[in-house]
Amino acid sequence: MRSKRGQILVENLIFIILNLAFLAIMFLFVIKQGAGATILEQTYAKQISLIIDSAQPGAIIKINMADAKEVADEKGVPFVDVVSFNKNSVTVKLSKGGGYTYTFFNNVEVNSYVVEDVFYVITVDRKMKSGGATP
Amino acid sequence: MILQDKRGEEKMISIYWFIILLLVTTGIIVMVNLFYGSPYDVREIEANILAEDVANCISPAGNLSSEVYMNGVFREDFRDFFLEKCNLTFDSSNPFEDTQYYVEVNFYKSIVLKDPDFTISEGNPNWKPDCELNPKKHKNLVRCVEKQFYVNVKGDIYTVKILSMVGKTEQNVK
Numbered sequence: 270m271r272s273k274r275g276q277i278l279v280e281n282l283i284f285i286i287l288n289l290a291f292l293a294i295m296f297l298f299v300i301k302q303g304a305g306a307t308i309l310e311q312t313y314a315k316q317i318s319l320i321i322d323s324a325q326p327g328a329i330i331k332i333n334m335a336d337a338k339e340v341a342d343e344k345g346v347p348f349v350d351v352v353s354f355n356k357n358s359v360t361v362k363l364s365k366g367g368g369y370t371y372t373f374f375n376n377v378e379v380n381s382y383v384v385e386d387v388f389y390v391i392t393v394d395r396k397m398k399s400g401g402a403t404p
Numbered sequence: 405m406i407l408q409d410k411r412g413e414e415k416m417i418s419i420y421w422f423i424i425l426l427l428v429t430t431g432i433i434v435m436v437n438l439f440y441g442s443p444y445d446v447r448e449i450e451a452n453i454l455a456e457d458v459a460n461c462i463s464p465a466g467n468l469s470s471e472v473y474m475n476g477v478f479r480e481d482f483r484d485f486f487l488e489k490c491n492l493t494f495d496s497s498n499p500f501e502d503t504q505y506y507v508e509v510n511f512y513k514s515i516v517l518k519d520p521d522f523t524i525s526e527g528n529p530n531w532k533p534d535c536e537l538n539p540k541k542h543k544n545l546v547r548c549v550e551k552q553f554y555v556n557v558k559g560d561i562y563t564v565k566i567l568s569m570v571g572k573t574e575q576n577v578k
Binding site: 291295298299302303305308311312315318319322323326355356357358370371372374375376377395396 | 425428429432433436437440443444446449450453454456457487488491492493494495496497504505572575
């Protein structure tokens, strides 16, 4: 009788452990999918673009990109090359591919630099008009 | 006899459990791919910011800017250089692509919003009819935002109506 009961308990225990392992694998899968390079590239490009659109000239924006740095380091992309600006578009690149580009409509001069390893500082300034000095 | 039945039952349960696990796994994978596979749609936020930027440009501190209205008349030069004056650029990153924005500002002297006294528009007007359609049913169309406010111009109350539109369908809708 005792051995039979013991057997049932071991079987149940293994069953519960296997179920827990399955749930843990599923949980890790979901987390991994959400922290993928493609998703992060898109998220940051759109976020930065919207921030620039709503910013006034003279604004300085500091963004914590710790999760992006983790992915960039994994993929061998230097963190200083992750965010780049070209005319009125921002490109976020976390892998060796082309990255994700999104345009903004605010006609401003945008520059960026890295501080404290994981932060990107974005400066928004008035665009210098070519061919004439401002009064 | 009873023992054999029980074992059979247990085996059947484990097969069922295996099938359930497979179904759950497939379900989770499909749902995760559906969720993360479709892009984030930020067009409505973008259209709202665009309308607010235009409103701030036209009436910076609640008063109609002298760049827009001076000596009792609306200024044509503001309309002609609207994007420059309001610090906006509707250029696309792809030179072969149409502009992905449209803004229309109407000024009405009367409360009845008919026949505007002055109109400013910039961008791609081809999408304007799409604004009439329900955005929840037609996700592949542009996102439109309408804002309305009143400005006091030397005793006259003007109604300002701003319509802003953002295309960028490929980047925001699967």
